[in-house]
Amino acid sequence: MNLDSLLAGPIDGSRLAPAARAALAAAPRDAMGHAVFRTMSGTDARLERFAWLGDGLAAAVWERHTDEQLTVYSEPGHHTLSCYLTGGYSVERNGAPGQFGAPHRLCSLPDWHESRWLVRDSLRLMHIYFMPDQLTRRAVLELDREPRELMLQDRTYFDNPALARLCTSLLDAPWLGSDGLLRANEITHEALSQLLRDQATLRPDLRLKGGLAPYLRRRLADWIEAHLHEAITLGRLAEVACLSEFHLARMFRRSFGMPPSAWIAGRRIDRAKMLLKRGALPLQQVADACGYADLSHFSHRFRAATGAPPGQWRSVVSS
Numbered sequence: 001m002n003l004d005s006l007l008a009g010p011i012d013g014s015r016l017a018p019a020a021r022a023a024l025a026a027a028p029r030d031a032m033g034h035a036v037f038r039t040m041s042g043t044d045a046r047l048e049r050f051a052w053l054g055d056g057l058a059a060a061v062w063e064r065h066t067d068e069q070l071t072v073y074s075e076p077g078h079h080t081l082s083c084y085l086t087g088g089y090s091v092e093r094n095g096a097p098g099q100f101g102a103p104h105r106l107c108s109l110p111d112w113h114e115s116r117w118l119v120r121d122s123l124r125l126m127h128i129y130f131m132p133d134q135l136t137r138r139a140v141l142e143l144d145r146e147p148r149e150l151m152l153q154d155r156t157y158f159d160n161p162a163l164a165r166l167c168t169s170l171l172d173a174p175w176l177g178s179d180g181l182l183r184a185n186e187i188t189h190e191a192l193s194q195l196l197r198d199q200a201t202l203r204p205d206l207r208l209k210g211g212l213a214p215y216l217r218r219r220l221a222d223w224i225e226a227h228l229h230e231a232i233t234l235g236r237l238a239e240v241a242c243l244s245e246f247h248l249a250r251m252f253r254r255s256f257g258m259p260p261s262a263w264i265a266g267r268r269i270d271r272a273k274m275l276l277k278r279g280a281l282p283l284q285q286v287a288d289a290c291g292y293a294d295l296s297h298f299s300h301r302f303r304a305a306t307g308a309p310p311g312q313w314r315s316v317v318s319s
Helices: 003-007 019-026 035-043 132-143 163-174 177-199 214-226 234-241 244-254 260-278 283-291 296-306 308-316
Strands: 044-055 057-074 081-086 106-109 112-131 151-152 155-156 201-202
Touching: 003 283, 019 132, 035 057, 035 112, 044 177, 057 177, 081 132, 081 163, 106 163, 112 163, 112 177, 132 177, 132 201, 132 214, 132 296, 151 163, 151 177, 163 177, 177 234, 177 308, 214 234, 214 260, 244 260, 260 283, 260 296, 260 308, 283 296, 283 308, 296 308
Parallel strands: none
Antiparallel strands: 044 057, 057 112, 081 106, 081 112, 106 155, 151 201
16 A cells, blocks of 8 residues: 555545644655554544654554544554553443553554444544564564464553553654654664564464474574674575575575565664664674675665664664
């Protein structure tokens, strides 16, 4: 879904705050849409703030003042983290009678979920929208699990002070300009890691077929980390795993949730971020430590991944 389809139809421009209208107008033309966003846009909600944060992430702040209105979500295809900022004391979800919203209460709404909400009175809330692949690398690196093993829980009105604080930090951060968006992007990634650690669960009745044995997945992940500064080929990975290149490529995708090339590219960007955040290591040395052919290649790849050149990224996250 692109911006043209996102803006078409139910969004009433009179219910867009000026900053939100400007953010929507400035969004990249190939930016993905979000079904929950579109549903909210078809209600009496007013969009107070909005930003595309890069990496397929978006954030929105909504205000609602209504006597009573039903809002329905049906398999949106993306995840949503919702944090109530004010009000919500009379908002009730079908199937959860007697449970109501309140400031700092959170909801995790997975891509597959269906829900009906009876909204009464006034409220203000923040939504963070993100695609399922945002949890892929986190599953392997932070939970030592294959991505296909895990699912985000459908939770209504839970308390998590650490996650609520990150949502407050995101709310307080500026969402304008490249520096502001970089800060907001960093906070959002931290919030998603916290969400995965606390709200991910094993898929029920899981029967894994194919893929790498856990010890072999860990061996490959560790070997890649130790050799990011080198040229890594599928052949070298196959040797480490004692598999053919063809078999390794298929099993790697199943266990890591992406092909080897995408995993390695992502880990190089992650290492570059870590080195840039640590201090004033020259950019050429950062490029060398992450396996880029030259500084130009590093700068191009880093900017494509983060939306900012490495020097600017370091100045923002280090300040």
